[in-house]
Amino acid sequence: MAMRRPKYFTPIEVSLHSTIGDLWVSYLGKVYNLTPLVEEYKGNVLLKPIIECAGKDISHWFDPKTKDIRTHIDPLSGCVKYYTPRGRFVHVPPPCPRTDWANDFGRPWWRDSRYEVGLLSTKTRWIRIINTLTSQEQRLEVCSEETLDEILQRYLRYNSHAASYTWKHNGVNLDMSETLSENGIPDEDEEFYQCRMDRDLYTPSICLYFNDDLTEP
Incomplete structure (x- = not known):
């Protein structure tokens, strides 16, 4: 077990x-x-x-x-x-x-x-989750150690059907068992700080696409 x-x-x-x-x-x-x-x-x-x-x-x-x-x-x-x-x-x-x-x-x-x-968490991150069905956007602070499945649990309070969506970044399906970094979404806070750039303007976004397949159990 x-x-x-x-x-x-x-x-x-x-x-x-x-x-x-x-x-x-x-x-x-x-x-x-x-x-x-x-x-x-x-x-x-x-x-x-x-x-x-x-x-x-x-x-x-x-x-x-x-x-x-x-x-x-x-x-x-x-x-x-x-x-x-x-x-x-x-x-x-x-x-x-x-x-x-x-x-x-x-x-x-x-x-x-x-x-x-x-x-x-040793390092938190801010992300934007965009529901492409409703165009609603939610900004979330998450733990860098969390998997996408765990981030989904955080997001459920905003969308109770979040598990019925496919999660993508830059058009690529995300592995829900891996972290943001493991999915190729790097944490660039340090680079933004060194370049004196506002990280809030470059918050990575995750797009949710509704799985409109009623044949699935």
């Missing part, structure tokens, strides 16, 4: 989940839904740094090698301490031994895969 492919999210999509009742963050390339954690520790002052960063990327909290919270040497005590510039947060032990700190929570939240909902 094939493993299910992780879902990719844009930074803007993550930023939309920025309330106590719907709190996402991203770090080290992954996206996490911490809403259950916030509910579990509701009212705990140690949630404050997490709530302040709702919808944001907090990779700077972590050591990319160990994937644990960054540490530093306290200049006064010479002891290793967690680096938490926004203040100590849930599952980070206190700087000094205390009898009122419960450490029986098991795996700390930043190592708990239960909160993981997908991957953060």
Whole structure:
């Protein structure tokens, strides 16, 4: 049985989940839904740094090698301490031994895969999808890692029959199992930037042609 492919999210999509009742963050390339954690520790002052960063990327909290919270040497005590510039947060032990700190929570939240909902795109792209049947055009921000099938899923909210169309670029049928780049649609953002050209004027377009064949199942 094939493993299910992780879902990719844009930074803007993550930023939309920025309330106590719907709190996402991203770090080290992954996206996490911490809403259950916030509910579990509701009212705990140690949630404050997490709530302040709702919808944001907090990779700077972590050591990319160990994937644990960054540490530093306290200049006064010479002891290793967690680096938490926004203040100590849930599952980070206190700087000094205390009898009122419960450490029986098991795996700390930043190592708990239960909160993981997908991957953060390393590079997003803008495309134009043109429905040749209706002449409607939709501009979409997509993840460069996504296949055309996954981009189709994004587009369904604008056209629920999107799967009934043939997707083409420059007259060539697109392979829906491949990414934009794999289909020969290069990401030229860097070139446009270096040439001081407005990338919005050169957004690649994908044309949709309705499959008017009623004999297909």
